[in-house]
Structure formats: structure tokens, C-alpha cells
Amino acid sequence: MASIEMSHIVKQYGDGYPAVNDVSLDIADGEFMILVGPSGCGKSTLLRMIVGLEDITSGDMVIKGDRVNDRAPRDRNLSMVFQNYALYPHLTVYENIAFPLRLAKVSDDEVRRRVEEAADILELREHLERKPANLSGGQRQRVAMGRAIVRAADAFLFDEPLSNLDAKLRGQMRTEIARLQRRLGITTVYVTHDQTEAMTLGDRVCVLRKGVIQQVASPRELYEQPVNLFVAGFIGSPPMNFLPATLKDGALSTPFGDVVLDEERAGKLAGHDLLLVGIRPEYFEDASLVDEAKKPHGTTFIARVDVTEWLGDAQYAYIPYEAPTEIAEQLKELSRELDSDQLRTQAIVSIDSTSRIREGREAEFWLDTRKIHVFDPKTGDNLTRDVEAGRRLTEMAEEDRVEQVGRAGSPTSG
Numbered sequence: 001m002a003s004i005e006m007s008h009i010v011k012q013y014g015d016g017y018p019a020v021n022d023v024s025l026d027i028a029d030g031e032f033m034i035l036v037g038p039s040g041c042g043k044s045t046l047l048r049m050i051v052g053l054e055d056i057t058s059g060d061m062v063i064k065g066d067r068v069n070d071r072a073p074r075d076r077n078l079s080m081v082f083q084n085y086a087l088y089p090h091l092t093v094y095e096n097i098a099f100p101l102r103l104a105k106v107s108d109d110e111v112r113r114r115v116e117e118a119a120d121i122l123e124l125r126e127h128l129e130r131k132p133a134n135l136s137g138g139q140r141q142r143v144a145m146g147r148a149i150v151r152a153a154d155a156f157l158f159d160e161p162l163s164n165l166d167a168k169l170r171g172q173m174r175t176e177i178a179r180l181q182r183r184l185g186i187t188t189v190y191v192t193h194d195q196t197e198a199m200t201l202g203d204r205v206c207v208l209r210k211g212v213i214q215q216v217a218s219p220r221e222l223y224e225q226p227v228n229l230f231v232a233g234f235i236g237s238p239p240m241n242f243l244p245a246t247l248k249d250g251a252l253s254t255p256f257g258d259v260v261l262d263e264e265r266a267g268k269l270a271g272h273d274l275l276l277v278g279i280r281p282e283y284f285e286d287a288s289l290v291d292e293a294k295k296p297h298g299t300t301f302i303a304r305v306d307v308t309e310w311l312g313d314a315q316y317a318y319i320p321y322e323a324p325t326e327i328a329e330q331l332k333e334l335s336r337e338l339d340s341d342q343l344r345t346q347a348i349v350s351i352d353s354t355s356r357i358r359e360g361r362e363a364e365f366w367l368d369t370r371k372i373h374v375f376d377p378k379t380g381d382n383l384t385r386d387v388e389a390g391r392r393l394t395e396m397a398e399e400d401r402v403e404q405v406g407r408a409g410s411p412t413s414g
């Protein structure tokens with residue numbers, strides 16, 4: 001197992017454009033790190049520089065304490081688990097897993113011991129004599145991981161391994177990868193453009209935008225304390241709503257009425273005339289369903305609902321609002337960059353599935369103002385971010401990880 005330390009990593013392709021721009025990122029031994037961001041943000045390039053398939057323009061790549069910039073992929077002892085699984089169709093599962101050991105001329109007895117051990121971990125024992133064509137997508141993925149396990153690779157690297165699967169299988173595989181990674185405790189770097197995968201798999205998530213790191217944090221910190229508009233808009237589904245607002249006497253005037261902030265947060269907004277208020281769908285509720293005890297923590301407003309979507313366990317209401325042209329343009333640009341077709345001048349509001357709020361009518365909503373964030377539309381910075389609260393969330397995730405590794409014991413292959 002290994003730690004991976006990247007310091008000021010830059011990658012310029014032929015045209016000089018920095019596909020990866022000054023990335024510094026430390027991945028702890030045994031950690032599950034996600035690289036996430038929209039298509040073209042440099043995720044694959046960064047992963048390929050870790051494994052040695054791409055030259056590093058500048059910076060240091062340090063694995064297990066050694067600088068590996070000039071080392072060939074085969075001398076880095078990392079295992080890239082490819083999207084198409086790269087299995088040999090004419091070989092059995094057994095020989096597919098054994099492949100790296102055969103190359104290394106390991107004795108038959110030793111091969112048998114290691115393949116069976118890996119097959120037990122991966123629950124592939126009954127399938128060892130089958131050919132890859134007779135396996136499900138999930139089983140093939142496990143064979144590819146088996147090959148990495150018998151090699152005793154220092155780290156697993158995945159590049160969008162689930163993107164070709166249908167939604168149901170993707171969900172199953174996601175759970176399986178998470179479970180195996182926990183069990184093996186092998187350092188893992190996983191690339192995806194899918195925020196759900198990022199949030200459910202990672203110990204920490206590194207959000208990239210145009211080759212530049214935006215934020216590296218636990219999923220909870222990203223969700224609750226995003227550093228900027230980009231991260232706030234990228235993480236969460238349905239996405240965070242951004243409403244234009246102006247500051248007046250310590251209150252934010254928004255299309256949904258005035259929002260009074262506590263003094264501490266209001267103080268951070270001084271000097272900004274136009275602002276963007278970030279509100280996640282679940283901070284809203286049908287006002288008639290909110291406990292009287294809870295109501296004072298927020299504000300109520302009346303709005304006309306355009307469309308409702310009832311999903312059984314949840315319900316969404318869409319509320320259009322007016323935004324100044326400058327803000328509307330900026331939100332449109334942001335949603336383009338986030339690969340989201342979301343029209344940003346309507347708010348998506350999550351209400352209880354029992355709510356009787358109906359389309360085309362006015363209704364009273366309640367908004368929990370405790371969790372909202374306020375952004376500077378010029379720089380995108382989150383002006384109300386609580387750095388300390390965020391740090392605590394990521395620390396807690398790290399404590400959980402270390403405790404889980406301790407419980408699982410050390411990996412069995414070696």
C-alpha cells in the first residue's frame with residue numbers, strides 16, 4: 001500500500017494549454033480519493049500521470065516516498081482497472097486473474113494460493129473455470145480487480161469504470177467497489193464526472209475545474225461548506241438554487257422575500273451590492289407542514305408553482321423567478337459549464353410527498369435560513385463559508401475511515 005503525494009503538478013499538451021494546472025494533492029495510505037469534475041477538466045490526464053502513462057510537464061509525483069516522475073508504469077506497482085476491463089476472452093477467470101503472476105514466473109502453487117485468496121475476497125470461487133463472455137458486467141469488473149489484487153499493487157486507479165453500465169447495475173457496482181475498497185484498504189484513486197458516485201464512494205473528493213483544484217474535502221464538507229459557486233452547483237442533486245439578492249439593513253432582499261441573516265454571516269457580506277443566495281431544494285418546505293417550533297428558524301413566502309413532480313417518497317415544486325439580465329446570463333453560463341441543462345431562473349423546491357401544493361396555484365412555503373450560503377457573483381466565492389465547521393466535517397470522515405480500516409484488519413494478499 002502507498003501514499004501518493006502530488007506537488008505543483010502541471011500538464012501541458014502540445015498546444016501549450018495546461019490540462020492540469022498546478023495541482024497539489026496528498027492521498028493517504030489506504031484512502032479512497034475521487035477526482036471529479038465536468039468533462040475535459042483534466043481528471044484522466046491527472047490519473048494517467050499518477051500511473052505513468054502521461055509525461056509530467058512539471059511538479060513532483062511522489063509515491064510511497066519516492067519521486068516517480070521518470071519511472072515507467074511497470075515500475076510504479078500501481079494497477080489501473082480499465083473501463084473495458086481488458087480481460088482475455090480465451091482465458092478462464094482463473095488464468096485472467098493469474099496473468100500478472102504468470103508473467104512474473106511465479107510457481108504454480110503460489111499462483112493457486114493467491115488466485116484463490118483473491119477469488120474468495122471477490123466471491124468469484126464458483127466462476128474460476130468460466131470464460132469472461134459468460135460473466136455479468138459486475139463479475140468482469142471483479143475479475144479485473146482480482147488481477148490487481150494478486151499483484152499486490154500499491155494502489156488501484158479507476159477511470160470512469162461504471163459509465164457504460166445501465167443505472168441499476170451502476171448502483172450495484174458502486175456499492176460493491178465501496179465494500180471491496182474498505183475490505184482491502186488499498187489506496188484508490190477514482191475518476192468520475194458523476195457527483196453521485198463521487199459523494200457515495202469517496203473518503204475525500206477533489207473537485208477540478210479546467211485543470212485547477214477547487215476544493216478537496218469529505219463529501220459532507222463539500223455539500224455543507226462549498227468554497228464557491230462551481231462546487232456548490234456541481235455537488236448535490238437536484239442542484240442548489242441560486243437566487244439574486246441585494247443587501248438592505250442586514251437583510252437580503254430576494255425574489256422570495258427578505259431573508260434575515262444572523263449577525264456573523266451578515267457581517268461577511270458588507271460592501272457587496274449584488275449577491276447570489278445559494279439554497280438547496282431541501283431547505284424549503286410546504287409552510288403548512290412545518291412545526292411551529294421550527295418555523296422561527298426560517299422565513300415564509302408566497303409563490304406560484306409552475307410544475308410539481310410527485311415521486312412517491314419525495315416531491316419537487318418548480319417556482320420561476322425574475323433575475324437581472326447580468327445574473328441570468330451568469331447562471332446560464334455556470335449551468336453550461338456544469339453540463340447541466342437546468343434552467344437557473346426557476347427554483348427547485350423539495351417538499352414533503354404528502355403536501356397538497358398544486359401546479360399553477362399560489363402556495364405558502366417555508367425556507368430554513370440557517371443553512372443558506374451567499375456568494376459573490378463576480379468571483380464566485382462563498383462569502384459565508386464556515387471554514388472551521390467544514391474542517392470538522394472532513395476530520396470526522398477521516399476518523400471514520402481510520403476506524404473502519406482498523407476493524408477490517410490488514411489486507412490478506414501479499
Ligand SMILES: Nc1ncnc2c1ncn2[C@@H]1O[C@H](COP(=O)(O)OP(=O)(O)O)[C@@H](O)[C@H]1O
Binds near residue numbers: 037040045
Ligand atoms: N493527448 C492529448 N493531446 C492534446 N490535448 C489533450 C490530450 N488529452 C486530453 N487533452 C485535453 O486536455 C484536457 C483535459 O482532458 P482529460 O484529462 O481527458 O479530461 P477529463 O478526463 O476530465 O474529461 C481537455 O481539454 C482535452 O481536450
Ligand SMILES: [Mg+2]
Binds near residue numbers: 043044045
Ligand atoms: Mg476522462
